[in-house]
Amino acid sequence: MTVWEQLVGSFSTQPWLVTLYAAFAAGLVIFGYVNFVGIFAIWLERKVAGYIQARPGPLHTGKFHGVLQTLADGVKLMLKEDVIPAQADRLLFTLAPAVVFVGSFLVMVAIPFGPGVFVSDFDIGIFYVLAMSSIAVIGIIMAGWSSNNKWALYGGMRSVSQYVSFEVPLVAALVPVIIHGGTLSFRVVVEQQAGGFWNWNFLGLGNPFLIVSFLVYLVAGIAEVNRTPFDLAESESELVAGFHAEYSGMRFALFFMAEYANMFVAGALATLLFLGGWHAPLPIGPGDSHLAGILMGLFWFLLKSWILVFIMIWIRWTLPRIRPDQLMTVCWKYLLPITLVNLVLAAGWEALK
Amino acid sequence: MTSPAKRHPAVQYFYNIYMALNTIGLGLWITFKQFIRFSPTTVIYPYEKRELPERFRGTLFMDAKLCIACDACAKICPVDCIDIIPEGKGKERHAVLFDINFYKCMWCGLCTEVCPTECIYMTQDVETVFYDREQMIVHFVPQLPMPGTLGYNAPRPGQASKREKSAADKAATDKPASSPAAKPPAAAVPAAPAESTNEVKPAAAGAAASPPPPAEDVSSASASPEEAAPEAEAPPKAGE
Numbered sequence: 404m405t406v407w408e409q410l411v412g413s414f415s416t417q418p419w420l421v422t423l424y425a426a427f428a429a430g431l432v433i434f435g436y437v438n439f440v441g442i443f444a445i446w447l448e449r450k451v452a453g454y455i456q457a458r459p460g461p462l463h464t465g466k467f468h469g470v471l472q473t474l475a476d477g478v479k480l481m482l483k484e485d486v487i488p489a490q491a492d493r494l495l496f497t498l499a500p501a502v503v504f505v506g507s508f509l510v511m512v513a514i515p516f517g518p519g520v521f522v523s524d525f526d527i528g529i530f531y532v533l534a535m536s537s538i539a540v541i542g543i544i545m546a547g548w549s550s551n552n553k554w555a556l557y558g559g560m561r562s563v564s565q566y567v568s569f570e571v572p573l574v575a576a577l578v579p580v581i582i583h584g585g586t587l588s589f590r591v592v593v594e595q596q597a598g599g600f601w602n603w604n605f606l607g608l609g610n611p612f613l614i615v616s617f618l619v620y621l622v623a624g625i626a627e628v629n630r631t632p633f634d635l636a637e638s639e640s641e642l643v644a645g646f647h648a649e650y651s652g653m654r655f656a657l658f659f660m661a662e663y664a665n666m667f668v669a670g671a672l673a674t675l676l677f678l679g680g681w682h683a684p685l686p687i688g689p690g691d692s693h694l695a696g697i698l699m700g701l702f703w704f705l706l707k708s709w710i711l712v713f714i715m716i717w718i719r720w721t722l723p724r725i726r727p728d729q730l731m732t733v734c735w736k737y738l739l740p741i742t743l744v745n746l747v748l749a750a751g752w753e754a755l756k
Numbered sequence: 757m758t759s760p761a762k763r764h765p766a767v768q769y770f771y772n773i774y775m776a777l778n779t780i781g782l783g784l785w786i787t788f789k790q791f792i793r794f795s796p797t798t799v800i801y802p803y804e805k806r807e808l809p810e811r812f813r814g815t816l817f818m819d820a821k822l823c824i825a826c827d828a829c830a831k832i833c834p835v836d837c838i839d840i841i842p843e844g845k846g847k848e849r850h851a852v853l854f855d856i857n858f859y860k861c862m863w864c865g866l867c868t869e870v871c872p873t874e875c876i877y878m879t880q881d882v883e884t885v886f887y888d889r890e891q892m893i894v895h896f897v898p899q900l901p902m903p904g905t906l907g908y909n910a911p912r913p914g915q916a917s918k919r920e921k922s923a924a925d926k927a928a929t930d931k932p933a934s935s936p937a938a939k940p941p942a943a944a945v946p947a948a949p950a951e952s953t954n955e956v957k958p959a960a961a962g963a964a965a966s967p968p969p970p971a972e973d974v975s976s977a978s979a980s981p982e983e984a985a986p987e988a989e990a991p992p993k994a995g996e
Binding site: 451453454455456457458459462717718720721722737 | 772773780783784786787788790791794795796797798800
């Protein structure tokens with residue numbers, strides 16, 4: 404008996420092995436995609452930044468417009484010395500990048516990339532994603548604390564306060580979608596938006612208050628991924644680099660990758676909940692059951708998500724960083740009242756409809 | 757716009773929201789226009805080079821055949837980066853050593869302003885890179901090949917002989933064609949000041965052909981383009 408036959412034979416006697424192998428394979432796919440997101444999003448960021456600032460950005464590495472530049476940078480980071488400061492808390496310091504990365508990795512598990520293309524179809528997908536994306540905060544405060552560096556600690560504290568604050572309007576902005584759809588499952592929410600772009604939630608034909616939800620989500624989502632108008636946690640000009648000031652080599656790369664993966668997740672959430680997920684703008688083309696339909700769904704989902712990532716990059720290179728007190732003003736004085744009023748009105752609309 | 761104090765707080769609240777969206781939209785529109793009408797202001801450096809202004813202050817260069825060793829440049833130099841040892845009296849006076857220490861030079865250009873014969877001037881060379889610190893003290897006597905080659909093209913200590921040899925070979929091949937023209941030293945002198953003010957002089961090419969040490973004596977061995985040759989042969993005798 405060959406190894407392969409033994410392997411396949413063991414499936415019938417021990418069914419849990421199938422689950423194990425499937426989970427392993429799915430994990431590999433997601434891991435590969437997270438890495439791809441990191442590499443591609445950083446390249447996109449640099450190109451967009453260059454074009455906005457009247458310079459071409461990376462040009463040489465890789466034949467076409469420096470597409471392999473990020474890969475080369477990644478290889479460079481892997482070869483770099485892995486410095487751990489003498490006074491750092493070694494255990495937390497080494498653990499923190501992994502925790503941050505795992506946070507963005509776990510979120511990917513619940514995201515349906517197309518019709519039937521998902522790792523796990525949770526009934527409580529939205530809840531799960533919101534919970535798992537908070538894991539990154541623990542990693543960030545671990546990194547800030549264990550570095551034993553005042554700038555890193557400031558950065559970590561700012562990041563956590565910002566994250567905890569913006570979590571409130573973010574979740575409150577998503578609740579009208581949940582009320583409207585009556586479900587916490589991404590798949591069901593997307594299927595409710597089938598049949599043309601006029602059915603997508605962000606236009607608010609089903610419930611006009613979803614428009615406000617969408618706008619608030621965009622603002623809070625950018626704040627959640629710590630990007631520029633709200634990147635107080637790693638503001639280079641005041642806090643050197645914030646919580647990852649002491650990190651070098653591959654640990655730094657993990658932080659970087661997690662940041663861009665989170666960016667994609669924020670875009671993907673907006674796509675799934677407001678922009679119709681994998682549905683094409685017009686209800687034409689093959690059905691979701693065909694392979695062509697699945698590929699089309701994958702294409703539309705990725706296109707919409709990456710357009711949102713582009714918008715985040717675009718905003719980053721347009722707006723300056725705001726002060727901490729302004730950040731808290733935006734969160735508590737503007738976003739929170741707006742979302743709460745919006746939540747009540749949306750719930751009332753659903754009740755009276 | 758108007759002072760915020762004039763508005764009722766409730767009005768101000770919504771006005772703030774309106775202004776935030778308005779200004780963000782304005783900013784995004786400006787960067788988006790930049791993004792789509794992509795016109796880079798940068799050049800792809802090693803492949804394209806930006807045109808430098810006409811009077812750009814690049815690396816110093818000294819034309820040994822024009823120098824009268826008056827020491828004015830060394831005196832005015834604020835960082836004392838020029839070393840001159842003169843020789844001869846009156847019209848015979850010339851420099852036997854003219855060193856510029858680029859480790860000290862700060863590109864102020866004062867030496868070029870005081871020079872009475874315009875023999876020291878600034879080129880458009882910005883790629884002044886040296887392999888070691890000793891190399892940064894550049895000896896301009898005997899005459900260096902041409903402006904723009906002080907830096908990484910300059911011979912390293914070990915390479916010097918090889919480079920001179922190849923230059924001598926080149927001179928030997930050029931010689932039959934141009935040696936007849938290589939004569940009157942007197943004719944070269946009036947022409948030289950006019951040439952020496954522009955940056956990349958054709959005269960320098962002739963100078964490059966002559967191996968630096970024996971430049972005076974082996975006059976017949978070194979030659980190439982017409983008017984360059986006489987100047988290159990006799991830098992110290994340039995006064996006559």
